[in-house]
Amino acid sequence: MRVVIVGAGEVGSNIAASLCDSHEVVVVDHDPDRVEELNYSLDVLAVAGDAASIETLEDADVGAADLLVASTDDDETNLASCGTAKALGDAFTIARVKQYGYLRTWERAPGTFGVDFMVCSNLLTAEDIVKIIGLPTAVDVERFANGLVEMAEFEVDDDSPLVGQTVREADRYEMLTFAAILRGETVELPRGDSRLQAGDRVVVIGPSETVHEFASTATPDETAGEAEMVFVVGGGEIGFQTARLLQERGISPRLVEQDAERARELAESLADTVVLQTDATDANALDRENFGEADAVVAALDNDQKNLLVSLLAKRLGAGQTVAVVETGEYRDLFETVGVDVAVNPRTVTAEEITRFTRENTTEKLAFIEDDRAEVLEVEVDDDSGLVGRPIRESVPDLPGDVVVGAIVRGRELLSPRGETVIQSGDHVVLFVDAERAEAVTAAI
Template structure:
């Protein structure tokens, strides 16, 4: 597939890195020559220095032959105009734009991004998507990741197996026998940096991260089964009152009104603005690295500090300082993947990777077949995929034990007629079933084949 990416910042780099790994023809446009040089020196992509919304620059990037344009510059208006020009002058089939300003995305303006107005096929609002991820992590503190599928009826939960994990050394098939009414299936294991697609005879070890697909209402019970009984935070301090921090505070006020919430925001103007719009949240103006200010925020009594500024160093150092002053746990937003490797050594309890959200949305558009949702895990080494089974799928009609699934695929749950089904050997997939599965990177192309509209089986 031929793809043009407008914007060579952290988001654009992450998208280009992933798409080039999958042998796509990727061209990247940015006005900063230094960013383009970095991109072309490290990735197998073409770089064009110029303005992504200018017709001559898009023409130079090969827009007349492009299958997709992904506009992820820092400016919404440039992203929108780039998609419009790509459509009007070059007839690019798929247009994706990052839109940060929520005013563009209000329901009353839903016709704005339509073919007759501004023809953008997919809008990505990273701040809101990341905010939702933060809220899920706050709601389920024992999980290292939580993602929803099948209209919010199914979840993928990543869970670390600690030393006191009750299910360590227990064969996975035995878990199904011991807890027959628990709608949960272990679909993937990360062990010492290696990704494992488990079989029913495999078992978990201390230190593993288990990827579990379960019914949404069974998340807490699943966490408890793995020994995670952490309680939701009653007192939270948020470092950073930008779009993400503000959204998280709004949702906590709306859905968890008993939670005691404080925000530390460096910009006085922004602090005043969000203080006027929030009802019960205390907003403090100052740096998240100011020890006295953190003490004023009663950081010693905080169950959780959530660092959500746009500066990784402030997030990391601020959370470390907060914990040293008495905060019980930390959740930290980290953009640069280089910082993720030492987060454990820095005493950070949990991290959020915003690039994973954006890249997952892009991959959903790239995948062939009836793919409804995609979420990338383990730095792209695997994907959790929701796909719809059609009449043409070789999965339909046979017992799962009789299927010869390619290596690297494990089915976690089915969603059928409003019900979640935990699959076993006797389960038969039916037409229109929504299948949530875990696939290694090498197996993704097989998943696309299994769910193609017109099947040509490998």
């Protein structure tokens, strides 16, 4: 497949890196230095020029492309690129936008703007934040098989009772699967005698109620239930969408916004949200609003430094979980190192969503672990699958890579995968796979 990616920032570069091994990839960017860097670092053809210009897209031979991904930081440039691509050929077009209004317009009339599929960074980020708040002790959460199966990633703290236990000792739940142990830069597929250490991150897969029970075991001194008192700091688009989604889940958040006019707009739009017009860095004002008693605080201000400050202030005042929006991807690890519980990068979330879509023909749902170090994917297997008709202990070792079967859904029944379990045609199977072998594994099943 010939893929043209418009924009070589964090989003475009991540998508290019995930596709270039198996597709012909062309990247267009206005920055000549970035273009030169990509030509050396990835197996792609990088073209310098204005992505909204028909001449530049002709130079990239968009007319012969099967897929165009418009992923710059400017919504209008992305929409113009998609419209131009339709004028030049028949590529399937994907546009990244920040403004939710463009998505609402496109949803009313798919194909508008010349866009075949649209992703909204701000909405995706808010959705990611709300999933994490739903399981406060987790650092990542995804749902599969229409919500029957949940994947969650937990950090094993120094005082966790899991420290020193083997996986066999920690696995007290019939329907839970230990999919991976993330230790430093390594991804270990757990065995019964694998011993958990402080600082490990553990990935588990199972029904939601079982994952929540495990969360109580992993971090017994913290609440594993859904947060009830939530502060959202920052009334921009991500903050607004986060509050709106929390309302839909029956949570009435408190939203902090300093600008008086914007605060009025938010109060009018969010009926079940208490909007506080105050400075988010004023510790005394926040203390008066019981900021330190919050189950969760979301920092969604307009720059990374403010979000870090608010998150650390929330921790100092006694708040439970802190989730910070981090626009600069390389700061994510830094934020979590200095005390922020979870750092969410909108560009990474968007790149993952677009990559999921480009692989929809082989997977029904795809989630990424630790910035593409591993993948969790859901597939419906048929008679030709290498997994069908044999016990898991025999079929999985034949796959081209390390794989853990995390869950099996047969009809509406959730099955616990064990070595003797035989997968049947039509089953939905949730798999944990090393990222480098993911495409080979999906091809084999």
